[in-house]
Amino acid sequence: MAPLKNEIIVNPANLNCRLTRRAAYKASSSGTVGNALRVHPAHRRLHACLTDTHALEAKLITFRRTIRAMTNRAPPDDPQLARVLARFECGQLSGQMTLMYWLKMGRSVWQIESELARLQESSREGERQHFAELGKLLKRHREGCLRIAAMVGSGVDSDLPARTDAEGIAFCRRLFDWSCQQSGEASVALYSLGSPALLSAATDEIVLWLGEQAVLRPGSDALEIGCGIGRFEEALAPVLGTVTGVDISTEMVQRAQARCRNLPNVSIQLSEGKNLSGFEDASFDLVLAIDSFPYLFQSGWSLLARHFEEARRVLRPGGSLVVLELSYGRSLEADRADFAKLALASSLEIVVNGDQPFHAWDGNAFVAQRGRT
Numbered sequence: 001m002a003p004l005k006n007e008i009i010v011n012p013a014n015l016n017c018r019l020t021r022r023a024a025y026k027a028s029s030s031g032t033v034g035n036a037l038r039v040h041p042a043h044r045r046l047h048a049c050l051t052d053t054h055a056l057e058a059k060l061i062t063f064r065r066t067i068r069a070m071t072n073r074a075p076p077d078d079p080q081l082a083r084v085l086a087r088f089e090c091g092q093l094s095g096q097m098t099l100m101y102w103l104k105m106g107r108s109v110w111q112i113e114s115e116l117a118r119l120q121e122s123s124r125e126g127e128r129q130h131f132a133e134l135g136k137l138l139k140r141h142r143e144g145c146l147r148i149a150a151m152v153g154s155g156v157d158s159d160l161p162a163r164t165d166a167e168g169i170a171f172c173r174r175l176f177d178w179s180c181q182q183s184g185e186a187s188v189a190l191y192s193l194g195s196p197a198l199l200s201a202a203t204d205e206i207v208l209w210l211g212e213q214a215v216l217r218p219g220s221d222a223l224e225i226g227c228g229i230g231r232f233e234e235a236l237a238p239v240l241g242t243v244t245g246v247d248i249s250t251e252m253v254q255r256a257q258a259r260c261r262n263l264p265n266v267s268i269q270l271s272e273g274k275n276l277s278g279f280e281d282a283s284f285d286l287v288l289a290i291d292s293f294p295y296l297f298q299s300g301w302s303l304l305a306r307h308f309e310e311a312r313r314v315l316r317p318g319g320s321l322v323v324l325e326l327s328y329g330r331s332l333e334a335d336r337a338d339f340a341k342l343a344l345a346s347s348l349e350i351v352v353n354g355d356q357p358f359h360a361w362d363g364n365a366f367v368a369q370r371g372r373t
């Protein structure tokens with residue numbers, strides 16, 4: 001079929017980014033001629049975007065608009081939601097993360113259900129299947145989603161930066177004491193949708209990745225900053241020599257201690273959250289900060305920088321600092337630049353600077369190493 005008036009043709013095979021190509025082929029199957037995507041000149045910007053691997057976000061949004069223009073499917077009104085759904089549809093975001101973001105936008109479970117039904121009705125076959133899967137996931141974890149919607153709606157959390165470290169730590173302590181009472185699983189990972197099974201699968205995926213990074217040496221000693229309910233202490237105890245978890249939240253510490261009570265090589269301690277002064281120099285082979293540094297970031301740059309210095313101090317030569325998520329709501333580039341700055345200032349060598357290796361969770365992964373001397 002020849003291009004219609006005012007259309008240009010983009011062939012996905014010519015695109016230079018794997019993800020982009022995948023998304024383009026997907027789009028092409030729903031509204032194009034052969035493998036080519038029909039693009040109205042109003043969307044010519046798309047072509048430039050598609051060839052720029054650093055503009056995935058912008059590209060996906062434009063993509064969705066284009067697809068909508070071609071399929072007449074009613075767009076979700078909210079551009080933030082459109083972006084989340086675009087990421088889900090091109091396989092960049094898991095179903096559980098998609099539902100989590102949806103709930104975090106302040107939608108009720110009922111609103112999500114009706115929006116999903118509307119999307120299914122107005123979608124083509126392949127897309128309908130995707131939304132049906134999302135609907136099934138929501139149905140399976142409806143109770144947990146209702147609780148998360150209530151947690152989000154309570155307004156207890158806030159992304160405002162703290163004025164002082166002390167204020168930031170006190171805020172986090174209150175937030176996590178409270179969220180742990182609502183749901184242990186959701187308090188450490190909203191994307192678990194409150195389900196122990198989903199949380200356990202996500203934990204396994206992270207532990208597998210840690211193994212691939214060669215940071216889990218048998219007999220070695222690990223420290224986790226911000227251990228929450230102790231899921232990583234429990235998972236790592238059988239493979240490591242000792243695992244120590246520290247956290248500022250009394251509720252979290254109690255949950256973690258109960259969870260690990262039969263694991264003699266695990267120690268869970270309540271901390272003041274200011275530094276790692278309770279630990280000797282060169283006493284660990286691995287320091288983990290799994291989804292806890294965004295809260296230190298929010299509490300203040302100086303607190304975060306101090307924890308990098310402290311991590312280096314307590315690491316043995318050759319030991320590793322693993323940070324999963326540095327901050328929330330910023331670009332990957334900004335996090336990469338800050339991780340490099342913080343690692344450099346603490347004389348740590350960068351090993352991984354901002355990968356996104358997980359399927360269940362879209363967290364960014366960073367690894368730095370203390371030199372061998």
Ligand SMILES: C[S@@+](CC[C@H](N)C(=O)[O-])C[C@H]1O[C@@H](n2cnc3c(N)ncnc32)[C@H](O)[C@@H]1O
Pocket residue numbers: 169172173176187188189225226227228229230231232246247248249252271272273274289290291292295296
């Ligand atoms: C999202 S939870 C993640 C818990 C755990 N790492 C996990 O992934 O299951 C973040 C945790 O960091 C803790 N936290 C926040 N600020 C902290 C600080 N300054 N020092 C130690 N822990 C902190 C919170 O209390 C909370 O338990």
